[in-house]
Amino acid sequence: MTVGKPGSASHQGFITVSLMLATIMQGVDTTIANVALPHMQGSMSATQDQIAWVLTSYIVAAAIFMPLTGFLSARLGRKRVFVWSVIGFTLTSMLCGMAQNLDQIVFFRLLQGIFGASLVPLSQAVLLDTYPRERHASAMAMWGVGVMIGPILGPTLGGWLTEYYNWRWVFYINLPLGLLAWSGLAAFVQETPTDRSRRFDLLGFAFISLGIGALQMMLDRGESLDWFTSHEIIIEAILSGLFLYLFIAHMFTYDHPFLEPQLFKDRNFSVGLFFIFIVGVILLATMALLPPFLQNLMDYPVVDVGLLLAPRGVGTMIAMMMVGRLSGRVDSRYLIFLGLLLTSLSLWEMTNFNLNITGWDIVRTGITQGLGLGFIFVPLSTISFSTLGPHFRNEGTALFSLMRNIGSSIGISIVMTRLAENIQANHAVFSQYINPFNLPLRQAVETGALDLGTSHGLAAINAEVTRQAATLAYLQDFRFMMWITLAALPLVLLLKVANSKAPAGALQPAIE
Numbered sequence: 046m047t048v049g050k051p052g053s054a055s056h057q058g059f060i061t062v063s064l065m066l067a068t069i070m071q072g073v074d075t076t077i078a079n080v081a082l083p084h085m086q087g088s089m090s091a092t093q094d095q096i097a098w099v100l101t102s103y104i105v106a107a108a109i110f111m112p113l114t115g116f117l118s119a120r121l122g123r124k125r126v127f128v129w130s131v132i133g134f135t136l137t138s139m140l141c142g143m144a145q146n147l148d149q150i151v152f153f154r155l156l157q158g159i160f161g162a163s164l165v166p167l168s169q170a171v172l173l174d175t176y177p178r179e180r181h182a183s184a185m186a187m188w189g190v191g192v193m194i195g196p197i198l199g200p201t202l203g204g205w206l207t208e209y210y211n212w213r214w215v216f217y218i219n220l221p222l223g224l225l226a227w228s229g230l231a232a233f234v235q236e237t238p239t240d241r242s243r244r245f246d247l248l249g250f251a252f253i254s255l256g257i258g259a260l261q262m263m264l265d266r267g268e269s270l271d272w273f274t275s276h277e278i279i280i281e282a283i284l285s286g287l288f289l290y291l292f293i294a295h296m297f298t299y300d301h302p303f304l305e306p307q308l309f310k311d312r313n314f315s316v317g318l319f320f321i322f323i324v325g326v327i328l329l330a331t332m333a334l335l336p337p338f339l340q341n342l343m344d345y346p347v348v349d350v351g352l353l354l355a356p357r358g359v360g361t362m363i364a365m366m367m368v369g370r371l372s373g374r375v376d377s378r379y380l381i382f383l384g385l386l387l388t389s390l391s392l393w394e395m396t397n398f399n400l401n402i403t404g405w406d407i408v409r410t411g412i413t414q415g416l417g418l419g420f421i422f423v424p425l426s427t428i429s430f431s432t433l434g435p436h437f438r439n440e441g442t443a444l445f446s447l448m449r450n451i452g453s454s455i456g457i458s459i460v461m462t463r464l465a466e467n468i469q470a471n472h473a474v475f476s477q478y479i480n481p482f483n484l485p486l487r488q489a490v491e492t493g494a495l496d497l498g499t500s501h502g503l504a505a506i507n508a509e510v511t512r513q514a515a516t517l518a519y520l521q522d523f524r525f526m527m528w529i530t531l532a533a534l535p536l537v538l539l540l541k542v543a544n545s546k547a548p549a550g551a552l553q554p555a556i557e
Contacts, residue, residue, distance in 0.1 A: 056233045060175050061187055063229025064168040067131055068188065070222040071164040072195015073202060074103070074138070074157070075453075076332065080203035080347060081212035088212065089147045097269070098151045104454065105261045106158030109254045111447045112304065114163040115440030116250075118170075119243050123439065124236040127167045128227060133160030135223025142216035166442035171234060173430060173438055182372025185426040186365040189419070194358045200336060201351030208348050249295050249303030256288035260451070264458040268465065308437055308444070316539045317429025318448045320381070323533045324421055325452025327388060327526055330460045331414065338519050339407070342400060342512060353407045360415025361422075368423040377424035378537050384420030385534050387413055392527035396520045400512070428540055460522045467521050471514035479506060 078085075078099060086096040117126045137157040144150035169188060176184040206214040263281035272278055296302040309315050335354060339345040345353070368380060391414035398406070426445075433441050479486065486506075 057175055059229050059233045061172065061184070063226050063233065064172055064188060065190065066222050066226040066229070067127075067164045068168045069195045069198075070134065070219050070226065071161045073199045074161065074219065075195070076199030076329070077203035077215045077218075078103075078154075080200050080336075080351075081207045081215050084207055084212040085150070089150065091147045095147055097265075098147075099154055101262070101265045102151045102155040103158040103161075104265060104450075105258050106155045107162045108257045108261045108447065108450060108454075110159050110162035111166065111443050111450070112253055112257075112440075113250065114166050114443040116243065116245060116303070117163070118167065118237065118439040119240045120245075122236045122239050123167060123170065124230065124234050126163060127171065127234065128230050130160050130163045130167070131223055131227045131230060134164065135219055135227070138216045138219035138223070142213040163443070165446045166439070169426070169442040169445070170438045173442075174237075174435070175234075179373065181431070182377070182423065182427045183369040186369035186372075186423045189365050189423045189426060190362055194361060198355065198358055200332065201355050204347040204351040244301045246295075246299065246301060246303035249292060249299065252288050252292035252295055253303060256285050256292055257447075257451075259285035259288065261454055264454045267458055268461050272462065304440060304444070305437065308433070308441060311433050311437075313432045313540055314429050314441060316536060317425055318444060319536065320421070320425050320533065321429070321445055321449045322452035323529065324418060324425070325449040326456030326459075327392075327414075327530060328418060329453035330456035330522075330526060331392075333457045334460060334464070334519060334522055335407070338398075342516060342519075343402075349404075353404055354411060356408045357411035357415040360412035361419040362415075364416045364419025365423050368420060372424075372427070376542060377428045378540050378542065380420050380424040381428075381540070382534065382537050384417045384422075384424075385530055385537070387417030387420060389417075389527050389530045391417060392523050392530060395523040396527065398516075398520060398523070400516055428542065432541070456526075460526070463522055463525065464515075464518050467518035468511070468515050471517045472511055475510045475514055479510065 082096055082099065085091075085099060089096065114126070134157060137153050137160060140153040141150055141157060144153055169185075172184045172188050173181060202218070203215045206212075206218065259281045263278055263285060266281075267275075267278050270278055273282070292303075296304055297306055332354070336347075336350050339350045339353065340347065364384070371380065391410045394410045394413070429445065430438065430441060481487065
């Protein structure tokens, strides 16, 4: 099978805008519903555990069907799959907004995840084929804006729509984006040749689907079920490990596997998968920690939280525009290294947060982290596919997006679990200082600021201890992510810069 030739200059702009709209639409939907969950819960008369399935159903469906992107594109044509995915995603978004009960919205979110699974990988693959290879870095910079900005803007947009309109508008907002994306794709994207002889590896797909599905269920529900004290989490962990092992063994022993093992012989692509996993951990794990920190501990309203987090996206956009101009002049590995350092710097600054910080401190560290992630994402996307054969792009981009999503799920699960455990541990330690020998406490009692002889006074001191314990727990999570980012620095040395003048079809995998 061959791939499409780079698009004409007159169509490249229209194609890029359409792809960015599809990418932003999918990226926003990964986080936009989080803010609206309490409002949905009241509207649907659901418990907190029940309403969580609005998020779980979408995440699990998208993860399971994302690896199917390569096969469907080969058999049906990439444009056909892309267009119908946009149509299906837009229609199911409208149905989510019109849902009248919990069963309906969970079912429609499941369908939305199925249709949305291929949007990001296909948009990356189409963009790589639309632009000539020497302009791939600039193309990835434009595409990366949609990938990185979507999840960042999701809580901001979701909070604003929920506050001033209705939670249903977090789904209705996809209608204009979907219509514009569909019209551009239908008019300007060229169809790729199909390969009807390609067999569908049903067993391989079943293994990877069950493995990823069980993994996502475990990650999404583990914290609420107290992890391995729950029989459900134990079963999901066993099933995930078993089916992923069976998938790997099947892939390397079957004649026509679901995923080509040749993909992993490309050194740049394999290292890139690990790096994008780290990006997923840092991007959404930070976004999962900051809103409750600002709302619960610093009493910011939800709309103000969204406004404080929005500049993070500005930093990302600035970095991506700079990378687009620096491509071809600066080694991509230097840019990734700089991005990791900036991300680590922002996380280190966040470890010094306290409950007296100003909004500017949130904005400043957010812009720094946005710059860091922007400097990582674009050159990483470019170099990861620089030595990968064009016929592997559909499968490669699907795996690339899947690893980012899995990184996000694992990252959020780890930091939220650590947060709960550290709050308890810190509370136990801080409580030891509530004794008659604590001079500031004794002075507060003597001056009448605290009365430990009443239940009200005891509740007040316990609330303050809990507040300080939670603050330290957030800082411990920021430090944990900083060390993860720094640990990834040496892996930059494993990446190999390809000859930018080589024709795309002549590129060979970097396996040395």
